[in-house]
Amino acid sequence: MPDKKLGLYIHIPFCMKKCLYCDFCSGVYGPEIRKDYVKALTNELRYQSERLYDYSVASIYIGGGTPTWLEEKLMDRVIKTVFKYYNVEPAAEITMEMNPATASESQLFSYHTLGVNRLSIGLQSSNEEELRTLGRVHSFKDFLRSFEAARRSGFDNISVDIMTGIPGQNPLSLKKTLSDVFLMKPEHISCYSLIIEEGTPFHDMYGEDDEKRKRGEPQEFLPSEDEEYELGKTAQNMIKAAGFSQYEISNYAKLGKACLHNVGYWKRTPYLGVGISAASLIDEIRYTNTRDINEYIRKGISSNFPLYNEAEALSEKKRMEEFMFLGLRMTEGILENDFYETFGVLLDSVYMLPVERLLSEKLLKRDRGRLFLTELGADLSNYALSMFLLDKD
Numbered sequence: 001m002p003d004k005k006l007g008l009y010i011h012i013p014f015c016m017k018k019c020l021y022c023d024f025c026s027g028v029y030g031p032e033i034r035k036d037y038v039k040a041l042t043n044e045l046r047y048q049s050e051r052l053y054d055y056s057v058a059s060i061y062i063g064g065g066t067p068t069w070l071e072e073k074l075m076d077r078v079i080k081t082v083f084k085y086y087n088v089e090p091a092a093e094i095t096m097e098m099n100p101a102t103a104s105e106s107q108l109f110s111y112h113t114l115g116v117n118r119l120s121i122g123l124q125s126s127n128e129e130e131l132r133t134l135g136r137v138h139s140f141k142d143f144l145r146s147f148e149a150a151r152r153s154g155f156d157n158i159s160v161d162i163m164t165g166i167p168g169q170n171p172l173s174l175k176k177t178l179s180d181v182f183l184m185k186p187e188h189i190s191c192y193s194l195i196i197e198e199g200t201p202f203h204d205m206y207g208e209d210d211e212k213r214k215r216g217e218p219q220e221f222l223p224s225e226d227e228e229y230e231l232g233k234t235a236q237n238m239i240k241a242a243g244f245s246q247y248e249i250s251n252y253a254k255l256g257k258a259c260l261h262n263v264g265y266w267k268r269t270p271y272l273g274v275g276i277s278a279a280s281l282i283d284e285i286r287y288t289n290t291r292d293i294n295e296y297i298r299k300g301i302s303s304n305f306p307l308y309n310e311a312e313a314l315s316e317k318k319r320m321e322e323f324m325f326l327g328l329r330m331t332e333g334i335l336e337n338d339f340y341e342t343f344g345v346l347l348d349s350v351y352m353l354p355v356e357r358l359l360s361e362k363l364l365k366r367d368r369g370r371l372f373l374t375e376l377g378a379d380l381s382n383y384a385l386s387m388f389l390l391d392k393d
């Protein structure tokens with residue numbers, strides 16, 4: 001196996017129905033488009049493997065969209081193409097995202113047999129009213145069924161996504177969701193707060209409310225900033241009390257079950273993204289594929305490569321910024337010595353002022369050459385991490 005490590009992200013942009021809050025590059029498409037997309041995708045995988053023959057793949061993340069909504073034979077083709085053309089490490093972590101309403105037990109069994117060894121299930125809430133508000137296609141019962149089917153199919157590493165700040169959510173309903181999830185004994189939990197994104201139906205419904213909330217004015221539907229903070233804290237405390245360790249601002253894992261693929265992003269190890277909108281970081285160049293599915297299919301099917309429409313060589317400043325604000329998302333933080341080894345200059349020579357300021361504000365802590373956010377720093381992470389931007393204008 002080559003020494004150089006790579007994370008591989010595969011974007012499957014198909015969903016059964018678009019959730020009302022979602023601004024991911026995904027949508028509802030017919031079977032012809034799905035088939036053509038997979039043809040383009042496998043062509044892109046093959047093309048990229050020729051450039052990256054001297055890397056071994058340490059992790060694969062099949063995300064979307066809803067990968068489990070793709071026809072089994074098409075997914076089968078995608079996975080087999082990866083194994084055919086890449087040096088996939090025998091112990092590679094291979095994750096597939098799953099929406100509870102979309103996968104049959106036989107599908108899960110087949111993906112597990114093909115090498116997928118981790119599932120990330122988007123639940124968001126166990127409260128039916130909240131699921132309806134979000135426009136999710138599944139019920140809590142669907143989640144229970146699919147979780148049990150996943151266990152029977154051999155998955156011993158399952159993550160569950162939970163959301164806070166849902167319109168109508170209250171501490172009681174959140175606690176109920178968490179207790180329901182703990183009963184299933186997942187290995188990992190991701191907990192994000194709802195963001196009202198422009199261009200989504202939620203923005204039409206709650207955009208004004210969101211603006212009021214940001215201005216500190218009373219709002220009608222969304223939890224206030226204080227209530228949202230409380231919901232986040234309730235989730236954090238309950239998840240930690242249930243034996244998960246928080247290894248990143250929004251991610252919690254049982255011992256040894258942190259998501260290696262995401263840790264790779266935060267540590268800035270090289271990654272390749274294939275599919276529409278997917279980003280790559282190779283040799284400090286950030287590539288971003290087109291978001292236009294028709295263009296992607298047209299070029300991919302005729303092997304008219306490359307498929308990215310943006311390539312940005314990252315300046316040293318940009319790399320330093322990313323090193324800091326991605327590294328500090330993790331609970332373990334960053335090693336000052338790693339900064340020196342990466343950039344050949346002392347961290348203090350670049351960031352002495354923000355570090356001193358955040359230390360004095362008790363948002364950052366320094367311990368034996370390691371810098372990491374305190375609990376308060378993680379609560380105020382947007383502010384704390386923005387201090388590491390070098391070009392603020």
Ligand code: SF4
Pocket residue numbers: 014015016017018019022023024026064065066099122
């Ligand atoms: S299933 Fe996921 S990707 Fe699809 S619309 Fe819902 S949130 Fe977005």
